Amino acid sequence: MNNNIREIKQLVFESLEVSNNEYKDEDILLKCPTWDSIGLLTIIANFKEKYNVTLDGKYINNLKTFGQIFNYIYNLIK
Amino acid sequence: MKIFLNHISVHLPENKIDNDDLARDYKDWDSNKIFQKTGIKERRVSNNIETSLTLSYEAAKKAILFAKENKINIDYLVYITQTNDFIFPGNSTLLLNMLGLNGIPSIDINLACSGYIYGLNISYSLIKSNQASNILLITADTYSKIINRYDKSVRTLFGDAATASIITNNLHKNSFNLEIIDFMLGSNGEKFDSLYIRDGGFRHPFNIDSTIEKSDEKGYIRSNSNLFMDGESILNFTIDVVPDNINKLLNKVSLSIDKIKYFILHQANKFILNFIGRKLGISEKVIIDLELTGNTTSSSIPILIYNNFQKLNLKSDDYLLLSGFGVGLSWGSTLLKKSNNP
Numbered sequence: 001m002n003n004n005i006r007e008i009k010q011l012v013f014e015s016l017e018v019s020n021n022e023y024k025d026e027d028i029l030l031k032c033p034t035w036d037s038i039g040l041l042t043i044i045a046n047f048k049e050k051y052n053v054t055l056d057g058k059y060i061n062n063l064k065t066f067g068q069i070f071n072y073i074y075n076l077i078k
Numbered sequence: 079m080k081i082f083l084n085h086i087s088v089h090l091p092e093n094k095i096d097n098d099d100l101a102r103d104y105k106d107w108d109s110n111k112i113f114q115k116t117g118i119k120e121r122r123v124s125n126n127i128e129t130s131l132t133l134s135y136e137a138a139k140k141a142i143l144f145a146k147e148n149k150i151n152i153d154y155l156v157y158i159t160q161t162n163d164f165i166f167p168g169n170s171t172l173l174l175n176m177l178g179l180n181g182i183p184s185i186d187i188n189l190a191c192s193g194y195i196y197g198l199n200i201s202y203s204l205i206k207s208n209q210a211s212n213i214l215l216i217t218a219d220t221y222s223k224i225i226n227r228y229d230k231s232v233r234t235l236f237g238d239a240a241t242a243s244i245i246t247n248n249l250h251k252n253s254f255n256l257e258i259i260d261f262m263l264g265s266n267g268e269k270f271d272s273l274y275i276r277d278g279g280f281r282h283p284f285n286i287d288s289t290i291e292k293s294d295e296k297g298y299i300r301s302n303s304n305l306f307m308d309g310e311s312i313l314n315f316t317i318d319v320v321p322d323n324i325n326k327l328l329n330k331v332s333l334s335i336d337k338i339k340y341f342i343l344h345q346a347n348k349f350i351l352n353f354i355g356r357k358l359g360i361s362e363k364v365i366i367d368l369e370l371t372g373n374t375t376s377s378s379i380p381i382l383i384y385n386n387f388q389k390l391n392l393k394s395d396d397y398l399l400l401s402g403f404g405v406g407l408s409w410g411s412t413l414l415k416k417s418n419n420p
Contacts, residue, residue, distance in 0.1 A: 037309055056310075057311060062295070
């Protein structure tokens with residue numbers, strides 16, 4: 001599980017073009033300057049490409065923190 | 079009977095919106111970021127007196143000149159737009175009248191980004207069934223008129239344009255002479271509201287509330303009479319459907335993907351084009367040309383062919399694969415093969 005979560009975090013941060021150390025699970029998404037429609041599209045495309053999983057953009061848009069995103073994606077992939 | 083795409087003319091409005099203009103309206107986005115993410119530097123936008131009809135008239139005049147020089151008698155008009163001058167009639171008969179072609183049959187097709195492929199399909203079918211010999215295929219849209227200035231999810235992407243193509247059952251001199259080989263089309267109305275305008279039709283007639291602007295959860299502002307696009311939903315649709323559609327067409331015609339010289343996809347944005355290229359392993363063959371026009375809906379494929387035809391340096395029997403996808407939702411691909419000039 002830890003490996004998967006680590007990979008999910010890394011791909012989310014890569015998609016948003018921020019470093020792994022910049023944000024923690026409890027951080028609010030809106031504090032990240034690259035968290036916008038393009039950032040979310042990049043996350044969706046990258047997870048489709050790497051894990052062939054379809055993320056629900058509307059659902060993600062209602063999430064508040066990075067941790068909620070990681071858990072949502074983890075539950076889809078596991 | 080062989081059927082050919084012989085000619086494409088293009089007309090763009092003169093007015094432009096560049097990324098600096100957009101960055102002034104969207105304080106948290108700079109012009110470099112917009113270019114980096116979308117691949118677009120500027121978009122053409124129609125002025126108050128330009129409409130799809132006037133843009134298409136300018137494109138069609140050039141195509142008619144080509145037709146006259148090559149003794150091609152246009153005997154059918156197919157018009158693709160979602161921004162007609164009137165709710166009805168569609169623009170096709172109005173354009174016929176402006177071109178002095180009254181009397182020949184014409185039809186209007188309500189499609190956008192898949193529209194050029196569907197227009198080629200209809201034209202191909204009409205000629206194949208001996209209903210026409212020389213078809214004028216128009217694409218035209220003025221999305222700038224339906225986009226809210228403060229909805230950056232769509233204003234960064236779309237531009238206005240018109241094109242006029244000629245499809246015939248003959249080869250012609252100084253012509254593209256691209257033989258239309260086959261098609262694979264599809265559509266699905268389940269997520270029609272991922273890309274649509276809510277008000278102004280007959281389910282939700284235009285009313286006093288239609289122009290009230292509201293901010294969505296991302297802070298993008300629009301009214302019910304503006305274009306709405308659920309970008310994430312459209313992205314998921316595109317990356318699921320388009321590579322599959324291309325593979326199905328290749329299977330249908332028994333061609334391997336490496337036999338295609340170039341893939342000419344609807345120029346939605348650089349992000350989606352790169353993704354499809356990587357997914358199919360064809361990145362180096364996917365041509366991207368939207369820097370100066372943006373996403374021009376049904377016109378993006380013919381504009382790309384028009385702009386790049388010489389550079390493509392096609393030899394006899396080289397294959398091009400065209401693919402469009404968008405509003406409906408609807409999608410389609412077609413295979414073209416270069417023929418020698420007569």
